[in-house]
Structures are given as structure tokens and as C-alpha cells.
Amino acid sequence: MAEAVGRRREVMVVLPGLLLAMMLAMLDNMVVGTAMPKILIEFGGLAHMSWVVTAYVLGTTVSTPIWGKIGDLYGRKSIFITSVVIFLIGSALCGMAGSSMLGGPDNGMAQLIAFRAIQGLGAGGLIVNVMAIIGDLVPPRERGQYTGIMAGVMSLAMIAGPLVGGFITDNLDWRWAFYVNLPIGAVALVLLVVKLHLPKLHNKVRIDWKGAVLLSISITGMVLITTWGGNEYAWGSWQILSLAALSVVTLAAFIMVERRTEEPILPLQLFRNRNFTLISVIGFLLGFALFGAITFLPVFQQMVQGATATNSGLLLLPMMAASMVVSLFVGKAITSTGKYKIYPILGGVGMAAGMWLLSTMDVSTPAWLTGVHIAVLGLGMGFLMQTTLLIAQNSVEQKDLGVASSASTFFRSIGGSFGVSLFGAIFNNRFLSELTARFGPEAGEKLSKGGAQMDPKLLDKMPPPMRTGLLESLATSLTGVFWWAILFAIVVPVLAAFVKEIPLRGAAPVEAAKQEEVTPAAG
Numbered sequence: 001m002a003e004a005v006g007r008r009r010e011v012m013v014v015l016p017g018l019l020l021a022m023m024l025a026m027l028d029n030m031v032v033g034t035a036m037p038k039i040l041i042e043f044g045g046l047a048h049m050s051w052v053v054t055a056y057v058l059g060t061t062v063s064t065p066i067w068g069k070i071g072d073l074y075g076r077k078s079i080f081i082t083s084v085v086i087f088l089i090g091s092a093l094c095g096m097a098g099s100s101m102l103g104g105p106d107n108g109m110a111q112l113i114a115f116r117a118i119q120g121l122g123a124g125g126l127i128v129n130v131m132a133i134i135g136d137l138v139p140p141r142e143r144g145q146y147t148g149i150m151a152g153v154m155s156l157a158m159i160a161g162p163l164v165g166g167f168i169t170d171n172l173d174w175r176w177a178f179y180v181n182l183p184i185g186a187v188a189l190v191l192l193v194v195k196l197h198l199p200k201l202h203n204k205v206r207i208d209w210k211g212a213v214l215l216s217i218s219i220t221g222m223v224l225i226t227t228w229g230g231n232e233y234a235w236g237s238w239q240i241l242s243l244a245a246l247s248v249v250t251l252a253a254f255i256m257v258e259r260r261t262e263e264p265i266l267p268l269q270l271f272r273n274r275n276f277t278l279i280s281v282i283g284f285l286l287g288f289a290l291f292g293a294i295t296f297l298p299v300f301q302q303m304v305q306g307a308t309a310t311n312s313g314l315l316l317l318p319m320m321a322a323s324m325v326v327s328l329f330v331g332k333a334i335t336s337t338g339k340y341k342i343y344p345i346l347g348g349v350g351m352a353a354g355m356w357l358l359s360t361m362d363v364s365t366p367a368w369l370t371g372v373h374i375a376v377l378g379l380g381m382g383f384l385m386q387t388t389l390l391i392a393q394n395s396v397e398q399k400d401l402g403v404a405s406s407a408s409t410f411f412r413s414i415g416g417s418f419g420v421s422l423f424g425a426i427f428n429n430r431f432l433s434e435l436t437a438r439f440g441p442e443a444g445e446k447l448s449k450g451g452a453q454m455d456p457k458l459l460d461k462m463p464p465p466m467r468t469g470l471l472e473s474l475a476t477s478l479t480g481v482f483w484w485a486i487l488f489a490i491v492v493p494v495l496a497a498f499v500k501e502i503p504l505r506g507a508a509p510v511e512a513a514k515q516e517e518v519t520p521a522a523g
Helices: 001-044 047-072 077-096 106-124 126-137 140-171 182-193 210-228 238-262 266-273 275-304 309-315 317-337 344-358 367-392 400-440 441-449 454-462 463-489 490-498 507-521
Strands: none
Touching: 001 077, 001 106, 001 126, 001 140, 001 182, 047 077, 047 106, 047 126, 047 210, 047 275, 047 400, 077 106, 077 126, 077 182, 126 400, 140 309, 182 266, 182 317, 210 238, 210 317, 210 400, 238 266, 266 275, 266 367, 275 344, 275 367, 275 400, 275 463, 309 317, 309 367, 317 344, 317 367, 344 367, 344 463, 344 490, 367 400, 400 463, 463 490
16 A cells, blocks of 8 residues: 555656646647648748648657657656657747748748657657656556546647647747747656656667668658649659659568567567557548648638637637547446447547538638537547557557557557648649639649738738639638548448457456455455
């Protein structure tokens, strides 16, 4: 009993620092997504909008398994603190992008994309290491209460992010969407340095750097294909074909390396488990929907529906609130019944329904109806968010629990990276096509490349026919993204139907332990 009390006291001392670090990663994309229209107005570069998100997600994706493996081999405290510092450096640089100190706004969008990649590299170590540190400090029988606290903080971040981003964008410079990370991160760093005490490991096993580099090159190549294909370059161009060949070759080499290395970045034997493989694909598709909705919904709300940045943040609340409520319900239901297979099926159906509703919007769709549509999407996500991680963890042996958790995060991040890139390419092509049909090739090309003309103040000064044509082109292009997303969403319930419902580990032993604790006390 004394040991348990002491352990709880130790965890509660470091928990605020861990939660602050995790909130940094969760808040960032939410805040930046709401600020994106103002960034586009200042820098232009509408065609490169998706890369602001893609660079961050790509940096997170390629670094996540590396951070996890380094922490396993050499201890987590110094690795975790390093990832927080890199994230804060990236945040500061993002806030400075396009400033006079860095040469002015001409290269602002390119700088922002590059600095977002640095930010993403740091973010890759935040959530993974928080989960792992809790695992180091707390045995499995006591871990549920802390993961519940963490789930609540993640839900709070998802709700607060759009509001914070909207407030900053409307009342401060958009750069504070990045600078706001600095004071939060500073507090987290102080708490972690002073309060977090973990053993240092001296492992002689070499890190699988060869596998990490090959995986990073392959993923980057595939993201570039989805971003540039049919937009910057034709699908049959030598650039796209070369990237495809590079991705395939490096992926094949990665598989060969992972089979032979002593400590692989991503153990391939996990994929022999049907449930793990299915849930990895489902997590990939969930990343598609989540990041696609966050990236493109604020643009529709602000540019087409005329909402302020703050109001567009409020308008995302139905999705976040619905997801949070359903996640809590699902968590309690699974704990009570031990059954989970039905929930990813329901989640896939809800996600597909939400995407279909979003694809029906146009310039005349009122804000309240948009809220209903995104609430349906949130319901679907709520059924999927926690369940995918639970199934992944329950599908492997206890010794592989950490690897399964990081792999689940990894595939969701890949899905987000691919989703934003592919949806961005679809949006850019459709937008150019719509503008060309309405205004001709020369005007269409000019309008599709800029962002300043989307400033509501300038839109109001345009001749009505031009303003109407521009907004209709934008609305059609944005809703077309959601139409394509339906094709991916409908695969989720199909795959989930093949998940085998393996009994959850730990339920019976916990109950038995409770009985053992009660019986001696009674005597």
C-alpha cells in the first residue's frame, strides 16, 4: 500500500509537465488550421496551403518511431526534453517566417513550410514519450486512471485549439498562433527537468538508423507524389515516376533491413497478427479524415461562409464535442462489457456519413447546418479514436505493448500526411479547373495561385459576378475534397467487420486482485 501511495505521489508530481507537453502537440494543428486563411492573405500561396500542415505531419510521422526506439534503448528523460526543445525552436521560427528579420514576406510561405517540418520533428517525440513515461512509472493495473486524465486533456485540447486559434487570429497577429507555444513549453520544460526522475539506460544495441532513413525517404517520396501529381507535374512525368520508383525501392530495402536488424524501428512480425494489420489500416484512414477536416473546414467557413477566425473555431466545436462525448461513452461501454468490435464499424459508417453531408455544402449552406454535418463526422471519429489504439494494444503480447502503441500513432500520422497532401492536390486541381471555366485560363491561373484576393474586405469590393464566381469555385473545390474522402471512409466499416474480438487482457486479473485485497481485510 505504501509503495502504491508513493508511486501515485511521484506520478502526480510530474503529470502536469507531461500533460503540458502533450497539449502542445495536440493544440498546434488546431490553432494553425484556424489561422490559415490569415496566413494565406499575407503570403499568398494558396496552392501550397496543404504543405503547411503536411510538413508538420510528415516531420511527426518520420520521427515518431525513432523517438520511441531511442527512448527504449537509452532512457526517456533526456530524449523527451530534447524533443520539447526542438518543438519550441520550430515554433519560434514559424512565428518569424516572412518577417523582416528573415528577408520579408516574399519567401514567407516557403520558410513557414520548412519551419513547420522542424516543429513536426519535435512533436513526434511529445505524445509517444508521454505515453511511454506513464508506462515506465505506473504498472498496467494502475494505468487506467492516468490514461483517463490524458484522454480528457486531449479532448480539451481539441475543443480549445480552434477557439484559441480564432481568438489569436482575430485579436492578435497570426504569428502568435506559434508564439503561444513558447510560454507553455517553458513551464513544461522546467517541471520536467526538476521533477521527472527516470533511470538512465546504457544500452549497447545500435539504433536502426539505416531502417529509419529508408522509411523516411520512402514516406517522403509517397507524400510528394500525392502533393505534386497532377498539380506541379503530370502523373506520367519523369518527376512523379522517379519519386514512385524511389519510394518502392526504399520501402523494399527497409523491409529487408528490418528482417535482419537486432532492434528494428518497426518490427514486421506484428503484421502477422490480423487484428493489428486491420487496425493499422483503419487508423491510416482515420488520419485521412481527421486532418482533412481540420485543414479544409476553417477555409470553407471563413472564405465561403464569411465567418471570422474566432467564429470558425466555434463552428468546429460540434465535431470536437461529439467526438469527446462518444469517446467517453465507448470507453465506459468497453470497460463494462469487454466488447469492442461494433464500435469501429459504427465509427466508419458515421465518418462516411459525415463526409457525404459535407460534400453537399455550397455557398448557400448556413453555418448551423455545417455544424450538424461536422457533428456527424465527430460522432464517427469518437467511435474510432480510442478503439483503434485499444485493439492494437490488445492484439499483441505484453512485451510489444509500447511498439504497438507507437505503430498505431505512426499509421494514423501517415494517414494524416497522405490525406492532407492528396486532398490538397485534389483541391488545387479542382479550383484551377473551376476558375478557368468561369474566367478563362490566364485569370484562372492567377486567381488560383494567390491568397490575398480571398480577403473578405477585397471580396466585398469585387464586382458581384466575379465575387460569386470566385466563391462558387472555392466552395465546389472544397466540397469536392469531402466527396473524395467518402471513398476512403467507406472502407473502414468493411475492414472493421473482419476484426476478431479477442477478450481484453487484464479484466479478470484485476477483479481477482480486488477480491484478494478484500478477503484479508475481512478476516
